[in-house]
Amino acid sequence: MLQTLLEQKRAIGAYAADFELPATLTASQWSLIENIVTLLAPFEQLTREICQADALASNVIPSVNALKRLLSKSARSDFGVKTSKNALLEAVNTRFSDIYTEPLYCVATMVDPRYKDRYFAAEVKLQAHEMLQTEMEKASSERSEQTSELQERPREKRARTDDQATCSLFDMYDEILEETLTPQENTQTTTEVQGFLSEAPVARTESPLQYWNNNKSRFPTIAKVAKKFLSAPSTSVDSERLFSATSNVINEKRNRIACDKAEMLLLVKKNLPLLLKNTD
Template sequence: MSAVWKHFKVSEKEAKTAVCRHCSAELSRGGASAKTYSTSSLIYHLKSRHPEHHAEYEKDTAAAAATAAVKRKIAPPSPRTPTPSVADFLEKAKKFTNHSAKAKGITKRIMEFFALDDQPFSVVEDVGFRRLIDHIEPRYTMPSRRYFSDVCLPEMYNVVSSHVHELLATDIAALSFTIDIWSSDVSPTSMLSLTAQWIDTDFKLQKIVLHSQEFRGSHTAIAISEAFANMFDTWRIDRSKVHAVVSDNARNMAKAMEDSDLKGIRCMAHTIQLAVNEGLLSQRSIADVVAIGRKIVGHFKHSPLAYARLQSIQEQFGTPQKRFQQDITKEISSSDASVADVIPLLAALKRLLNKEAETDHGVKTTKSALLEAVSTRFSQADSEPLYCIATVLDPRYKDHYLDVGKKLRTREMIQAELDLGKPLSDGDGQVMHSAGDENSAESKRARTTDEPRTVSLSDMFDEILQENYPFARQRTSSTTQQLDGYLSEVPISRSNNPLEFWRINQGRFPDLAQMARRYLSAPCTSTDSERLFSAASHVIDEKRNRLSCEKAEKLLFIKKNLPLFLKK
């Protein structure tokens, strides 16, 4: 006799009905005659309504089976799994409600799929996608595309926005920004971007996208300045924490920074490209060669088959496999490049162009023209206080790339800021004048040196660091022990991370470390904004050319910031 009858009894009214001894519920025994009776519904009732008695039933069933096994001298079977009832099957086939946790979880993941992978909302109407979801979870009901765009998108944007607000409310020494304007090729849309970055208390570089908003009308300095103010107000950004804003070389951008009373920095990549255009591409023969070279590189970049064949040829001749580069701004456009790289890179580039080598035959005029263009375009770079201080606070460079006069002036500015305990205003950091001259004897020697091998830009960094400067640091009463100790040590390798140095050594140089958090936070290019608009071209493409700017901004915002908060 089944152990279930410890909890039930046959109804006195009708034999095909059983009565629960615990709640007096009457249950069908599952048949019309004794031959077809079953205990499945009784067991299911115990499991769903009386779990403690169901556990007792299972224990009694297992004990009875063990006793029988001992008598038969066979291994005891495992407790019998109740035969699923019709109710079980109906429950498993029942669709999720829209408000169930499971349905909400699936809808959220689909919305993340749209934002992170640049997928159009119309995907939910595609047969293949609907079949996939139905196969994975047939109980899920797919919402409409309108539901995702009008309900899910704003909800996810608000969640990510809250995380960004919390992040901006942390201990931030200084914020640096990049800004740019982009126009779509497939719709009459212009967007203004604003990205922010800073160095946190663990000396990790943090980056977020704050805005990629629609920018209507004429792109005047006044309009840009007003948009900038609105962005700052939206994110409750304290103007005193704004360290620098990097933009391209357009006059409207420069004027907007001036009108907004913000420290503007010109994008180094754009400026170098302008110098290249002036120094190289102004010469017809060079322009033709570069144009042909770009076409060749473009062909291999857009044809995997051609690139694969090229690799096979390189392997056949035993030559190193190298990737093509179209332009010359790779190093300064890296994600961790900062304004501290500007002065050292220019010094190394000028020295390289001054070097004479056997391979210069036929390109001497070109090198001279490029050197002149770089010198003209960056004539004030090594006199800009922000660049100078950032360079000295970078442990890879320190003051080795500054001449005697600029070393002294930069030390004075750093010391003044250390004494005040706050950043210097623009009026405190005046343009510095060089104690030397571009055409110094040292430069002349460099131009007349005959190198037995082809030198590179990296060689110039090493050469400058290894030179003995005719300068002895003066220890005065105004010079802190921190600054002297830091500058007296040998610079770290260029391949090392300067932020990691400050994380490890902040105990030795606490005040300098906090200054480094401010000055090393600024990038030297507006590449982050340009990368954002590269993503924008995927969001607003031929499949979504009617997507509103408001929704496009939300998608970009989620795409760029959501990965910062996703659980690993």
């Protein structure tokens, strides 16, 4: 709303002058609106990113860290909104205080080739390594059980994430990575984990699922953990979009379409872009 108001600032001023409105916004009020928009812009960026169809649970910890770092920085645009900025930072710290104790977020971030362990503070990095190690032991034991079962039944077929005033949310991701380019040694991790973490993170624009499809033979156990923790979007936004898409298939002019036909049309609508992307 405030962004739209700023875009129409000149038109609002002309309208107020033409019709001699009794009250208009002053220059300081317009400046305050601009600072509020600058303050809220990272929240909009983060909301749009986390609502994408390919958003993963691994995005949570890096995004929260980047947002907290941006809110803790001083900038020229803080004039008049410093109290609001501090309140937002406090709210973020309160709402996401337990994400480092939740294996879903920690392990997902660790196995995401874009983030790995670069977004964990020193005091929680060891804990994240232990969570990953636990999941890898589970994956190894499951694979050993499957191998023993296959050996007992050999005939069965095998199953086939400058200027401080101009800093943005995305700048914080790069800043955190630059500070943690060299991962810390951890004697409790396996050689496979050390090899994976020793490599530089891939670009944030790359797909972590495609990375694991290409590297599952190099890190088989971590790939199995990644398949478990990077398997679905971290929000219900995309499923809600699917319900909205149903209204485009079944409407007043197509109200007698069979359920199986409607299901096939929705399947094609949601998956055909993915198939065309893979063929490219």
